[in-house]
Amino acid sequence: MTTMNESGADVFAARTAGVLKELETGGQLKRLQMIEGPMGPSIHLRGRGTVDCFCSNNYLGLANHPDVVEAGVEGQRRYGAGTASVRFICGTFEPHERLENRIADFLGVEAAYTFVSCWTASEAIFGTLCEPGDIIISDELNHACIIDGMRLATVIKKGLLKSVYRHSDMDHLREVLQKARANPEMTGVPWVVTDGVFSMEGDLGKLDELRAICDEFGAMLVVDDSHGTGVMGKTGRGTHEHFGLAGSQVDFFTGTLGKALGGGAGGYIAGSRNGIEMIIQRGRPTLFSNALPTTVACSASKAIEILQGDPGLVGKLRDNVAYVRKGIGEIGFEVIESPTAICPIIVGDTAKAIAMSNELLDMGVFVIGFGYPVVPEGTARLRVQVSAAHEHEHLDRLIGALAELKKKHG
Numbered sequence: 059m060t061t062m063n064e065s066g067a068d069v070f071a072a073r074t075a076g077v078l079k080e081l082e083t084g085g086q087l088k089r090l091q092m093i094e095g096p097m098g099p100s101i102h103l104r105g106r107g108t109v110d111c112f113c114s115n116n117y118l119g120l121a122n123h124p125d126v127v128e129a130g131v132e133g134q135r136r137y138g139a140g141t142a143s144v145r146f147i148c149g150t151f152e153p154h155e156r157l158e159n160r161i162a163d164f165l166g167v168e169a170a171y172t173f174v175s176c177w178t179a180s181e182a183i184f185g186t187l188c189e190p191g192d193i194i195i196s197d198e199l200n201h202a203c204i205i206d207g208m209r210l211a212t213v214i215k216k217g218l219l220k221s222v223y224r225h226s227d228m229d230h231l232r233e234v235l236q237k238a239r240a241n242p243e244m245t246g247v248p249w250v251v252t253d254g255v256f257s258m259e260g261d262l263g264k265l266d267e268l269r270a271i272c273d274e275f276g277a278m279l280v281v282d283d284s285h286g287t288g289v290m291g292k293t294g295r296g297t298h299e300h301f302g303l304a305g306s307q308v309d310f311f312t313g314t315l316g317k318a319l320g321g322g323a324g325g326y327i328a329g330s331r332n333g334i335e336m337i338i339q340r341g342r343p344t345l346f347s348n349a350l351p352t353t354v355a356c357s358a359s360k361a362i363e364i365l366q367g368d369p370g371l372v373g374k375l376r377d378n379v380a381y382v383r384k385g386i387g388e389i390g391f392e393v394i395e396s397p398t399a400i401c402p403i404i405v406g407d408t409a410k411a412i413a414m415s416n417e418l419l420d421m422g423v424f425v426i427g428f429g430y431p432v433v434p435e436g437t438a439r440l441r442v443q444v445s446a447a448h449e450h451e452h453l454d455r456l457i458g459a460l461a462e463l464k465k466k467h468g
């Protein structure tokens with residue numbers, strides 16, 4: 059506890075310096091790489107030169123697609139640098155309407171509404187649509203934005219309940235739902251929320267089984283498909299398409315525009331028209347935060363248009379994923395079996411993951427090492443992310459570098 063004589067600034071400075079020192083001595087300090095040039099299959103890193111990039115979310119290679127860039131430039135010329143307002147005051151522009159219609163059409167739902175990020179969308183959805191007496195039930199490995207969105211919602215709405223089920227364990231989810239239905243405090247709606255593609259494991263939420271269980275218990279299903287949209291399913295519509303579900307069989311989607319769909323920034327909620335209308339009327343991030351910049355909205359619209367016009371992009375991504383997963387397996391690294399573009403190689407210790415990532419970078423291959431607090435202690439990993447923009451020469455260099463690493467570390 060600080061005393062009256064102690065300066066808060068001194069206490070803060072000492073505390074912060076202590077944490078940073080501990081991270082540095084433990085080999086866990088993250089160092090930001092400076093990228094000089096556009097995102098792509100190879101990128102230029104300050105002090106490193108050109109390296110092959112296997113850690114961006116640029117799954118379809120659209121982040122630097124000339125038409126996506128041009129749409130943004132043209133959007134900026136036409137609509138200016140920013141909206142200078144929240145949407146309901148005077149911040150809704152034509153590109154927002156166009157983009158939201160396109161997202162809804164692409165996902166196969168009635169309506170969509172955009173935010174400056176999917177993180178913000180996750181803060182909006184539960185706190186707005188859930189009410190006291192409802193319960194939100196979350197997969198234990200859901201993305202941090204869902205976890206924090208749920209936490210915030212239960213603070214905003216006293217009496218809103220929450221619970222967690224073991225990762226992709228459908229029996230456990232059933233148990234949690236049974237308990238919830240028997241709980242006298244649960245007087246409203248059960249909500250089940252899952253990632254479509256789990257960002258750190260690269261495995262899939264079992265949307266077909268989840269839908270069936272939700273139907274059995276009268277629950278709503280919410281899917282964050284940030285890593286699935288543009289990636290999964292024959293035409294890239296997402297994880298629901300992979301499982302043969304229509305968009306309307308998911309009650310609400312959340313998603314990002316910062317990955318496959320152009321990689322700029324932004325997020326959305328998509329689902330029923332009335333649900334979206336509630337978000338417009340009551341969502342705190344909707345009422346109190348600026349709109350997505352129009353230049354980003356124009357680029358994202360173009361990205362979806364390109365994807366809809368060329369499903370071959372998704373096919374190329376799928377082939378690249380299969381090639382990389384086979385290559386990693388042949389080297390002898392274990393990678394969770396899955397069709398997604400996220401291939402984690404578990405190494406255990408955070409410092410080891412960071413050191414291995416640096417060794418790969420020395421070989422000209424950029425794969426980031428993730429440790430605590432992004433993943434639980436003891437499960438640090440190298441996360442390889444594959445893109446449709448990669449050619450076989452990139453993929454072979456990755457596999458060659460990983461083989462070197464395996465030889466060295468066993």
Ligand SMILES: Cc1ncc(COP(=O)(O)O)c(C=O)c1O
Nearest residue numbers: 175176177201257284314316325
């Ligand atoms: C599953 C998932 N949801 C949401 C987000 C956040 O997206 P955004 O960057 O648009 O806030 C991420 C980003 O890493 C993610 O992996």
